[in-house]
Amino acid sequence: MQIHDTPALKAEARNLNFYYGEAQALKNINMPIYDKKVTALIGPSGCGKSTYLRSFNRMHDLYPGNRYEGEIRFFPDNTNLLAADVDPIEVRMRIGMVFQKPNPFPKSIFENVAYGLRVRGENNKRVLDDKVEHALKGAAIWEEVKDRLPEQAPNLSGGQQQRLCIARALATDPELLLFDEPTSALDPIATGAIEELIHELKKRVTILIVTHNMQQAARVSDYTAYMYLGEMLEFGKTDEIFIKPQDKRTEDYITGRMG
């Protein structure tokens, strides 16, 4: 799996192992994340793709007993995100995340998007107005909500909520966006809107997306990694992986014979 026209690296997992207590969930993962590209993580349930994704913004630090080994190098800093002296809060300031189930805060639409800016100490009304509008436009939801910004976010439809969560993540200009099955709770129309959005977003930001949907991986991603039982079996350009998988197990999964 030689990749010739290699783009710049945004991040790179090096010999990454992860343990939930005693149970090893990730086994020696080595994988590049290319700058301003969409990388999809596919694989059967329980293969560790969400675990891997959540390592990037150190979400595992929230629960006791979790342990990382190895490195996730983050560029251009060339810093190991998992190092003990790296503050997870600083990491999360630069790496945004969108969850499987839309999780808007019990606040107004405006305050949801302004949340990350307020966390960073921004309280200037003009700046907030500006960035909130920009983020909502970036998430392709501005036209739908511009007249109802003071309304409660949980009153939006599921698809709108998810785009609001994307706007929330975008408002702080993250360098890397993590998507954890962002459309699994949405109908096909809302899913289409989000996929289109991901296409737009990759001009500005690097994206790593976990998905159960093979067509989705094929549609939105530039690179695809196939994971199985905590290992990364195959990584490559999406069209190559889908047309000519090297590993028999990848082929079985993609064609629906397994998983």
Added chain:
Amino acid sequence: MSANNNSDLHQVSNRLAYNAMRNWKERLIEAVLLAAAAVSVLTTLGIVYVLVSESVSFFASVSIVDFLTDTQWTPLFDDAHFGIMVLISGTLVSSGIALLVAIPMGTIIAIYLSEFADSRVREAAKPILELLGGIPTIVFGYFALLVVTPILQVILPGLPGFSLLSAGLVMGIMIVPYVASLSEDAMRAVPMSMREGAYAMGSTKLYTAVHVVVPAAISGLAASYILGISRAVGETMILAVAAGMQPNLTWNPMEPAATITSFIVQVALGDLPHGSIGYQTIFAAGLTLLLITLVFNILGQWLRAKYREVY
């Protein structure tokens, strides 16, 4: 297979027939449940009936205007005055002090236990906290009188031996476990996905707790505060022991004063003849107390509904 066969059809319809036995059992259980619910409702109605009927005869001899505006409460004297504001002031001042202690402390404890404490601390701390809520209030009363008042007298030299301040503070401590425990339950019920969303935005634990978890749990928090208010307004023993029982129209917590509840205790302990005006005052006072708690409960319900919309 052969749905056209007559005997088959007969069997099927038998299986779908009305099950009289099951239905009868369901009804029996329903009746038992209804009876259990009725006991509490009927008791409440009975209490209200007694309070109202005795109060009606009370108000036949005392005008409502006097009751609400008179500044003296001397129902057992020859020159009897029935100004309930005297007792209400004591109740409101002592409850106010108690809530100034209980609501901030209870909320802070709840935030700590729900968001910061690791599971071992929480498992140990919560039962101990709830134990505090199980201490008889008479014990709190003597604690206020014999420990807290002398300590306060060192800090505030003019403080008399009985005061609303001392009783109110201890009453606040007594209410802390109720507020803390219920608030903690409400905050822990906030889904983890909400917190993860906040953490993923780079917020600290404190920021997440204050800006995401508390707003999400606001209706549960409001419920716990309402319970705290009801406990404070209805509390009797601590006030009877530590606040003195002399009717005193005052808003100054440094003074001794009777509250509605401590007056009722005082009168109920004496031997007043049934039907006398002194005897009827305790029902009028009880009705007032009931109305105050009712007002707070309605206010709480309204606040909950309102905040649920805002958040």
